[in-house]
Amino acid sequence: MQRRSRPGKPPHVFDRSPEWDGLAAFAERPLPHAMLGIVSGRRRMGKTYLLRALVEQYGGFYFGATAATETESLRQFAAALAEHVGSPVAFSFATWDDAVSYLFGLAAPRDGQMPLLVVIDEFPYLAKTAPELPSLIQREIDRFQVEESRMRLLLCGSAMSVMGGLLASTAPLRGRAQLELVVRPFGYRAAAEFWGVASSPALAAQLHAVVGGTPAYRRQFLADDVPGSPEEFDDWLCRTVLSPRSPLFREARYLLAEEADIRDTALYHSVLAAVAQGNSTRGGIAGYIGRKSVDISHPLNVLDDSHLLVREADVFRAGKSQYRITEPLINFYEAVMRPSWARLESGQAVDVWAQSAERFAAQVAGPHFEAMCREYVLGSGRALVGSALGQVGSGVVTDQAARRQIEIDVAVVEPGSGGSSSAVHLLGEAKWGTVMGLSHLERLARARELLAGRGLDTTGCALVCFSGVGFSEALRVDAARRGDVRLVGLDELYG
Structure with missing residues (x-):
């Protein structure tokens, strides 16, 4: 196979440079064997937009599956394939076995020809009605690891649990993929x-x-x-979001209903509502919805697999963790919209929103701002950490003398190795709607002192105050005087 210059990302594709580079490298890799890639991501992320642009740049075959019976899906696939090869008559496949065999036959080696890019979008729709498809694809992939082939097959889907299961455990395609790409929301x-x-x-x-x-x-x-x-x-x-005439009004409900493994949506909404209300531990969630902790293991796992919920470990306490909703619109729905759903449906958006300011700040904007600050430290804010980045997260430091717990919203901890102790490089507190003062800095300093007393290395630990509305003059003066304090506002976060 011949190399050619890699097509650049089209100007109409916003951002997504790492994703484009990974897909482009997959599409043109000059191996004489078949290659398989898995592309997943929640709905509305622009996967189809990205993959269509890729097919336009590299040529090849694109098929977007729909919710249909097996017979209709096979007929649609045959029609698309006939159009792609320029056949004057429609194809007719008796089984998916015939269709897959024909598809891989198109990628037979030909002198001077580049790899054949094939994209099957919304693959879970096909796998639902034809569960033998992954095994059929596995057979062809294995066959063309021995025989030569130009096939570059991308399977794409939005049902995260289904797509993740394609390569899991004893699944037929486990170990066959050369690319596994998750298209995530923009930072x-x-x-x-x-x-x-x-x-x-x-x-x-x-x-x-x-x-x-x-x-x-x-x-x-x-x-x-x-x-x-x-x-x-x-x-x-x-x-928009609060108007029953807007497509975004019911979007949070649809996002949950679209996940294949979610059956009892009421239970899942209750779990998400518990997290949105600040019940972030397994026990807290179970208590909020009136279930035992063991009874919510499956919903938590499904929401995690669906990328709607994430379990974040406490960086200071082994075995402790908290759950956080990853999709802002769902968090907003559970915290603000769902409790007032009947009023919103009757057109009282202005009144509901006027009464939701405190709830929005505490349950939506505040936790979201903390997550943004951690994202900042992982990205452009790495300069706040003078050494290796380490693990970025949050945690709780217990002050037994004062009988209180100090919540650390942003922490950078580098695990120890050999005989060295773990090192704490950064301790940060994030406040969305509060002007931060000396009391916030003193709390961080106390946490650093307690961690040092536990044997952690805090010699290079910076104290960082993140605020959405600013800092008191006293705090600014103290930060300017000291060398271990940083103040980060919205201008720095977006700078």
Whole structure:
């Protein structure tokens, strides 16, 4: 197979450079054998948009499956394949076995020809009605690891649990994939650029706390309806997310219902509501919904597999962890919309939102701001850490003398190796709607002292205050005087 210059990412594909580079490398790798790639990601992330652009750049065959019976799906696949090869008559496959065999036959080696890129989108729809498909593909992949082939097959889908299961445990395709790509939401900085609000960090942070980094929400759902300033945010929210006439109004419900492994949606909404209300431990969630901890293991695992919930370990306490909702729109729905659903359906968005300011700050914007700060430290804020980055997370430091627990919103801990102790490089507190003062800094300093007393290395530990609204003059003066304190506001987060 001949090499050719790699096509650049098309200008209409926003961001996604790492994803494009991975897909492009897969599509043109000059191996004489068949290759398989798995592309997944929740709905609305732009997977189809990205893969269609890839097929346009590299040529090849794209098929987007739909919810249909096995017979209709096979007929649709045959028609698309006939159109791709330029057949004047439609194909007719008796079984998926015939269809898969024919598809791989198109990638037979030909002198001077590049690899054949094939994309099967929404693969879970096909696998649901034809569960033998993964085994059929495995057979062809294995065959063309011995015989030569130009096949570069990408299977894509939005049902995260199904796509993850393709390569898991004893699944037929386990060990066969050369690419496993998850298309995730835009980070908070990229999302601000995408929405065109990067010049207003306060607006960008509020917007991201509600709609996150999902590309489809701006253009397909809202037709580029974007607030122009922080002052316009309330009106925008009431006419979009909180309006029963808006596609975003029921989107959080649809996101949950679309996951294949979720049957009892009421139970899953209760679990998510518990987390949104601040019950972030397994015991707290179980107590909130009136179940035993063992009874919620399956819902927690399914939500985790679906990338709607994430379990984050406490960096200071082994065996302790907390759950966090990863999709901002779902968190907003559970915290603000679901408790007032009947009123919102009757058109009382303005009144509901006016009464939700405290709940929004405490249950939505505050926790989201903490997650943004951790993302900042992982990315452009790495300069806050003078040495190796280590593990970025959150945790609790127990102050037994004062009989209290100090919550650390942002922490960087480097595990010890050999005979060396674990090192704490950063301790941070994040406040969305509070002007931070000396008391916040003193709490961080006390936590550092306690960790040092436990044998952790804190000699290079920086203390960082993150605030969405600013810092007191006394704190600014003290930070300027000391060399171990950093103040990070919205301008720095988006700078």
